[in-house]
Amino acid sequence: MKRNRRRPESLSLPMQLWMAVFLGLALLYIVGLSLLKSAGDLHVTNEITGENYVRILSGRYAEVLWLSVRLAALTTLISLALGYPFAYIMTRLGPRARVWVLLLVIAPSWTNALIRIYGWKILLYANGPINSLLQTLGIIDRPLKLLYTEGAVLLGMVYAMLPFVILPVYTGIERMDWRRVEAARDLGASPFRAFLTITLPMTLPSLLAACVLTFLPSVGLIFLSDILGGANTVLWGNVVQDELLKSRDLPFAAALSAVLLLLTLIVILLYRRAGGRGEEMVF
Amino acid sequence: MKDRTPLLSLRGVKKRFDGFEALRGIDLDIYPGEFVSLLGPSGCGKTTTLRLIAGLDSADEGVILLDGQDISNLPPEKRQVNTVFQQLALFPHMNVEKNVGYGLRMRGEKKEKIAKRVQEMLSLVQLSGLEKRMPSQLSGGQQQRVALARALAVGPRVLLLDEPLSALDLHIRRFMNRELKRLQKESGVTFLYITHDQEEAMNMSDRIALMNAGAFVQVGTPQELYDAPATAFAASFIGQSNLLEGTLREADGERGILTIGNADVPCRLRRPASSGEKWFLCLRPERLRCAAAPEGDFALPAVLREHSFVGGVLRSEAELADGRLLILQRQAEEDAPMTPGQPVFISWNPETAPLVPWEEATHEA
Ligand SMILES: Nc1ncnc2c1ncn2[C@@H]1O[C@H](COP(=O)(O)OP(=O)(O)O)[C@@H](O)[C@H]1O
Ligand SMILES: [Mg+2]
Numbered sequence: 001m002k003r004n005r006r007r008p009e010s011l012s013l014p015m016q017l018w019m020a021v022f023l024g025l026a027l028l029y030i031v032g033l034s035l036l037k038s039a040g041d042l043h044v045t046n047e048i049t050g051e052n053y054v055r056i057l058s059g060r061y062a063e064v065l066w067l068s069v070r071l072a073a074l075t076t077l078i079s080l081a082l083g084y085p086f087a088y089i090m091t092r093l094g095p096r097a098r099v100w101v102l103l104l105v106i107a108p109s110w111t112n113a114l115i116r117i118y119g120w121k122i123l124l125y126a127n128g129p130i131n132s133l134l135q136t137l138g139i140i141d142r143p144l145k146l147l148y149t150e151g152a153v154l155l156g157m158v159y160a161m162l163p164f165v166i167l168p169v170y171t172g173i174e175r176m177d178w179r180r181v182e183a184a185r186d187l188g189a190s191p192f193r194a195f196l197t198i199t200l201p202m203t204l205p206s207l208l209a210a211c212v213l214t215f216l217p218s219v220g221l222i223f224l225s226d227i228l229g230g231a232n233t234v235l236w237g238n239v240v241q242d243e244l245l246k247s248r249d250l251p252f253a254a255a256l257s258a259v260l261l262l263l264t265l266i267v268i269l270l271y272r273r274a275g276g277r278g279e280e281m282v283f
Numbered sequence: 284m285k286d287r288t289p290l291l292s293l294r295g296v297k298k299r300f301d302g303f304e305a306l307r308g309i310d311l312d313i314y315p316g317e318f319v320s321l322l323g324p325s326g327c328g329k330t331t332t333l334r335l336i337a338g339l340d341s342a343d344e345g346v347i348l349l350d351g352q353d354i355s356n357l358p359p360e361k362r363q364v365n366t367v368f369q370q371l372a373l374f375p376h377m378n379v380e381k382n383v384g385y386g387l388r389m390r391g392e393k394k395e396k397i398a399k400r401v402q403e404m405l406s407l408v409q410l411s412g413l414e415k416r417m418p419s420q421l422s423g424g425q426q427q428r429v430a431l432a433r434a435l436a437v438g439p440r441v442l443l444l445d446e447p448l449s450a451l452d453l454h455i456r457r458f459m460n461r462e463l464k465r466l467q468k469e470s471g472v473t474f475l476y477i478t479h480d481q482e483e484a485m486n487m488s489d490r491i492a493l494m495n496a497g498a499f500v501q502v503g504t505p506q507e508l509y510d511a512p513a514t515a516f517a518a519s520f521i522g523q524s525n526l527l528e529g530t531l532r533e534a535d536g537e538r539g540i541l542t543i544g545n546a547d548v549p550c551r552l553r554r555p556a557s558s559g560e561k562w563f564l565c566l567r568p569e570r571l572r573c574a575a576a577p578e579g580d581f582a583l584p585a586v587l588r589e590h591s592f593v594g595g596v597l598r599s600e601a602e603l604a605d606g607r608l609l610i611l612q613r614q615a616e617e618d619a620p621m622t623p624g625q626p627v628f629i630s631w632n633p634e635t636a637p638l639v640p641w642e643e644a645t646h647e648a
Contacts, residue, residue, distance in 0.1 A: 177370075177372065179368055179370055179372040180372045180373075180374060180375075182339050182359070182368075182372070183366070183368055183372035183373075183374075184374075184385070184389075185338075185339070185358070185359040185360050186337055186338075186339070186359050186360075186365055186366045186434075187360075187365065187385050187386035187389060187433065187434070187437060188360045188386050188389040188390050188437060189360055189385075189389045190360055193389060197385075198374060201376045202375070202376065
């Protein structure tokens with residue numbers, strides 16, 4: 001039924017042009033760059049070569065990619081596990097309470113993300129509030145190493161990504177026709193089975209959208225692993241950054257970016273295979 | 284019918300929404316195998332009644348009994364009643380077969396048994412062969428049948444239907460009316476059918492519970508409601524009627540004389556009435572006689588106004604001496620041709636014209 005609302009294609013032409021020029025061409029430029037030979041210091045020769053990719057395949061990059069994907073996947077899973085129930089409960093609140101909770105979810109994004117991550121850093125310091133509290137309560141003798149761990153990065157990522165689960169899922173559940181859940185109860189389903197067989201499948205599109213919206217940014221996050229993970233947690237984004245700003249090897253950085261691009265493409269294709277149409281990403 | 288024990292009973296059921304009284308204490312008994320309609324205008328509390336029976340809402344006062352057991356506090360999944368919802372509420376991510384088998388799966392029935400029952404249900408609603416279709420690939424009427432099969436598959440003691448046909452075109456609706464009646468007879472399941480369409484209710488029901496503003500106006504067979512409406516609302520909501528205000532001049536047992544304007548007409552008193560009281564006389568358009576000269580004991584003089592043909596039936600309006608309009612309905616060929624503007628005399632059989640309690644403001648159906 002929603003499909004019938006499709007607007008005439010011509011109306012979206014300016015938008016498509018904009019995307020083609022500023023996104024499509026830029027991406028093509030990166031892929032093109034990745035096939036050139038570096039002349040050092042952000043310069044390139046016009047010799048075409050595949051050796052940048054050979055270098056990626058041979059180095060420790062597979063390890064970095066694996067860690068990035070693993071952390072992003074974990075971030076997605078944890079965010080879903082926290083965000084879905086949160087969004088579900090939100091839809092069951094009264095209209096006034098709902099507005100306040102929604103505000104609490106969105107309000108943090110009004111401050112700079114960097115500042116918020118530094119906030120976490122302060123909390124996680126060896127002599128920071130969390131360790132002090134645990135020591136005062138006598139739960140631990142010595143401060144725990146919280147900062148500069150994978151766990152800290154994961155915590156920061158979940159914190160940053162949670163709204164991107166809560167908002168689409170909230171919209172998805174909010175749009176759902178509760179009468180179908182009532183029909184399930186009427187036919188003999190307990191509240192829990194009605195949730196599993198009706199609510200969950202019917203909100204699956206928003207869940208898929210939340211996966212994409214969480215996973216993709218998580219793979220590419222840079223400053224988060226810098227600040228909370230230090231030198232211990234090197235993610236794909238950090239490698240790209242290093243190649244660009246430290247080694248100043250433009251083509252190689254482009255090749256690394258192209259890998260990320262490919263990953264993005266694969267995720268989007270999987271999303272579409274699963275039936276996602278992108279509608280749920282607008283909220 | 285009355286000597287059997289009721290299958291479903293409502294006793295003094297009340298429901299409020301934020302102080303608004305949606306149900307003001309309703310009582311109803313439904314007997315096994317009956318087809319009972321809950322008829323009333325939109326917003327009178329029909330859906331609310333049904334949701335209370337299904338357990339989707341809880342009553343503020345009163346009890347609901349199924350087979351003599353108080354089910355008021357059971358959750359919906361524990362009540363042996365099933366519902367065909369107004370908006371159908373089919374499961375969009377399941378095909379026809381999965382939709383119809385849903386209740387049986389929830390009950391943990393064996394696969395073979397479910398498959399067999401689903402086939403039975405689909406052939407009952409004449410949808411065999413469409414097992415694998417998704418609800419979105421079905422027409423409105425077919426979706427209707429899936430919803431019906433889904434609710435019947437579980438074997439409810441009472442099937443609750445909330446205006447299941449209201450989204451369909453008129454001619455499909457009338458066809459589905461007959462289908463539903465056939466289905467009810469074949470399955471033997473007790474139906475509680477909600478509708479705001481009096482024609483539908485009259486066609487299908489064993490009994491009708493006529494509802495208005497959160498209360499029952501009258502409960503009875505279609506014939507009873509038509510022949511002896513309890514209130515002016517009942518008279519105008521069911522069928523068409525002319526309600527003429529009059530004062531009882533004489534009341535002698537079952538016989539009375541009613542003064543309408545400056546004419547006296549005989550009437551039959553079916554309930555206690557005394558002279559001097561105001562009453563409505565309920566005249567059904569098809570029970571009125573219209574003649575060029577007075578016939579019989581009495582007749583109201585009038586002037587013929589509009590004519591119109593509707594499906595072989597001639598409908599006309601006649602204006603009484605005091606300016607009130609009467610609607611008449613006659614078979615087209617039956618009477619001598621009459622022309623608008625012509626003086627006529629209106630009469631009727633007093634036995635077929637019930638008295639209805641007079642009230643200040645009358646409702647228009
Ligand atoms: N959940 C609700 N909250 C507030 N008012 C309601 C609710 N459900 C029904 N009502 C009100 O109760 C009255 C009866 O509604 P309903 O039973 O749906 O009527 P019907 O089915 O006869 O059209 C209406 O005035 C309606 O506005
Ligand atoms: Mg209703």
